[in-house]
Amino acid sequence: MGAEHTRDLEQLAVRARAGLVREIDHSGAWDADPVWREAFAQVPRHLFVPYYFVGVPGGHERLWGEHPDPERRERWLRGAYADEPLATRLRDGELVSSSSQPSLMARMLAELRVRDGDRVLEIGAGTGYNAALLAHRVGAGNVTSVDLDPEIAESARTHLAAAGYRPTVVAGDGARGCPERAPYDRVMATCALRSVPVGWLGQCAAGARIIAPLSTGLVALDVRDGAEGRYAEGRFLHTSAYFMALRGGADRVPEPQPVLRDELFRFLLTLTSGRIDPQEALTLWEREGRPERERFGVTVRGGRQWGWLDDPDGPHTWELPGT
Numbered sequence: 318m319g320a321e322h323t324r325d326l327e328q329l330a331v332r333a334r335a336g337l338v339r340e341i342d343h344s345g346a347w348d349a350d351p352v353w354r355e356a357f358a359q360v361p362r363h364l365f366v367p368y369y370f371v372g373v374p375g376g377h378e379r380l381w382g383e384h385p386d387p388e389r390r391e392r393w394l395r396g397a398y399a400d401e402p403l404a405t406r407l408r409d410g411e412l413v414s415s416s417s418q419p420s421l422m423a424r425m426l427a428e429l430r431v432r433d434g435d436r437v438l439e440i441g442a443g444t445g446y447n448a449a450l451l452a453h454r455v456g457a458g459n460v461t462s463v464d465l466d467p468e469i470a471e472s473a474r475t476h477l478a479a480a481g482y483r484p485t486v487v488a489g490d491g492a493r494g495c496p497e498r499a500p501y502d503r504v505m506a507t508c509a510l511r512s513v514p515v516g517w518l519g520q521c522a523a524g525a526r527i528i529a530p531l532s533t534g535l536v537a538l539d540v541r542d543g544a545e546g547r548y549a550e551g552r553f554l555h556t557s558a559y560f561m562a563l564r565g566g567a568d569r570v571p572e573p574q575p576v577l578r579d580e581l582f583r584f585l586l587t588l589t590s591g592r593i594d595p596q597e598a599l600t601l602w603e604r605e606g607r608p609e610r611e612r613f614g615v616t617v618r619g620g621r622q623w624g625w626l627d628d629p630d631g632p633h634t635w636e637l638p639g640t
Contacts (some may be wrong), residue, residue, distance in 0.1 A: 445475075
């Protein structure tokens, strides 16, 4: 790759990153904490996706930054700054790792409500991009990222170092957290859960906050101390979210067969999977006025873990799948 073309790509990366920031701005994703704008403006996403895959008829096409064709390198770079998820690792044709949609990442980070100096645990290292954003905000020494796959963890370390960030990246079971680096003020999962791993609560400081994909949504839990000991409780955000399942201590997240194609009912059906008959779930959903995600919540307390509609101690509660 010639020096002139390298400079052109670097300039294109700056412009493309600025364009992505403007797009996230318009989406309102970080309205709850606009300080994240600076992190997205500074962290170079393309360094975390040196290659990725796009779907084509009959399979996938690999785009990469070292391709001998300048036009394909430019296509790779522009795609790296699209507000879209990117498939970054395939095994036997199955996706095993990806870089999440930047605006969704921005929304999750904003809802995490981090403060200067907070210690953050990330479950699912992926490419390392999210860990870099966190490290930019709270300092690399305060960020711990865990991934079950040693190869993915090592790749994330390499990407992070190339971008100038060195948080702690651990190869291990995310369901178990990372007790040797505890306590944490914030926990952010970038993989879908069936239930909240109870071990995380014991690694949280009082007042901690957890953001995690559950069902087809994002739940925001506040960790508190109560009469029965440490517990966590909170509601879902309004946005939909689809992530790869947490591998390790948790079972694979099941794909529901919805009675309706309505996305909000699909959310309820997945949240109650195996606990409420689908027809009963449909009756509840319609009787309650087809409730939005924000009316649902989760409580983890006293050895139990349950979902609820409107009130954690109300009439519409159910044990979470897998608990």
